Amino acid sequence: MQIAVSGGKGGTGKSTVVINLAIALRDYFDLTLADLDVEAPNDHILLGIKLQNEEPVKLFMPRFDYFKCIRCKKCAEVCEEHAIITMKDGTPFLMPTLCSGCGACQIVCPVEGAILEGKKLMGYTYLTETPYGFPLVTGKLLEGEERAMPIVVAAKKRAKALNKELLIVDTAAGTSNTVSKALEDSQLIIAVTEPTPLGLHDLELILKLADIIGIKTWVVINRSDLGNKDAVKELARKYNARIIAEIPYSENILKSYVEGKPIVLSDCEEAEIFRKLAEEVANYLR
């Protein structure tokens, strides 16, 4: 089984919700948490742990054997990213930052061995045991690399390979195709929002995406006392999404966030919100 925690806008408290929910859910399931916000992965920081078991994510990148190359330009013509340019005589050159690693050039090359398999480092995945009884898989895009998708794919694969009863996925902000990739195969999406016009605008996008993919969505309103909740409720009704929890603005949560000590483990009253949320999720999945 898989659930995802998402939310259109960054900074709405998605990571706070996901780590506390994961800790609360360990009482119900044997689980894995996957941080697929590969451009800004922070779950390990909030859990107060150091990333371990680094594995590189390498992508195919063409390497030309200029002795064998017949200058037919087919590789350049087929490249959807225009990452291969050719000189007048047809000699190909690669612009590595544009290359998506799809391997189309190698497929069309008519000369065996003229395009060799180079490797480009795109980022890393990590598998870290947490002190909370579940492993965390993290994807991390290398600074300067543009493509998040291969890292999301690699990290999700590594998390799935652990074969736990439940996979909890933390997605990036927004609704681009890397978010769809993270959401894929979920039974439930928990969308975290805040009751401001900005939060509302972005919540609608994630509800739209969930609707297109056809995944049931629940809404968590964070900092619920700082704005107008009615608009969130109306939007949730429009998309048939249930509002499952409200988290008021809280100094305690802020404190736990900056200290890397999950609030659900404390005896603050806020912890109860996450325990209740976990119970709802468990009931839904069982």
Add this chain to the structure above:
Amino acid sequence: MQIVIASGKGGVGKSTVAASLIYLLKDRYKLIVVDADADAPNLHLLFGVEKWEEEKELTGAKVARINQDTCIRCGICYERCPYESIKLVDGKYVVNELTCEGCGVCKLVCPVRGTITLEEARSGVIKKTTTRYGFPLISAQLDVGRPNSGKLVTEEKEWAKRIMQEQRLDHMIVDSAAGIGCQVIASIGGADVAILVAEPTPASLSDVKRVYKVVQHFREPAYLIINKADINPGFKGLYEFAEQEGIPILGEIPYDRAIPYSMTMLKPFVEAFPESKASKALKEIAKAVEDEILK
């Protein structure tokens, strides 16, 4: 001059700070503003934009389609798709358009010519308006589930440059997306100066360090603004980072609960609550921006 505002992490108040800075600078400088967060644009909300003067559709993104009538169900496309975007549904191979990157590998490996085609898909829109404050704003909205492309941001910036020439404007302020991916790279590339916004938390520090590496890649001078500066008094990480890298700090903004309220009013914070402590800090920062960057 082109100034990019970036943070690495979402939610640290980058757009809030950007909107207020722009508000404070708008009367003394001829500005154009670009919201480069096409995934979750929000400057138009902060500036109370009600209608757009011009919209352009962005195509260019491609998605694969499989013709089920000629497909022989060999599964080669399924095996070779680099992004696992082809699924087997009821014995048929179908493309998941929400994760397809449009690379065309499936089309190349398909043994039946013409069965898989690459089709143009709309990736989003870019829009232009003149705000009630007089300066033009370019924004964008990516369609749900489309690849998040730097090309979109590049198009926005090209449009902004044309308007700058027509209207003889001096400065472009680009509000970048969170993260470090292609949109952010396209936002930072070509800028003269980067202003980084961070909050004193380990998560924000980790992300701002990552976006700073991208800024260094383009060899642009960087400045730092510390938002919510008082939420974590014991945390010295941001100051150490700034000192180590020689990044000047333009100023610090205290946490102010009025900021989320100003958002519900659809106004820049300094306009909604000019006498608040956060607004006073922002006025100091605007002065520092004038003295250090726009001098």
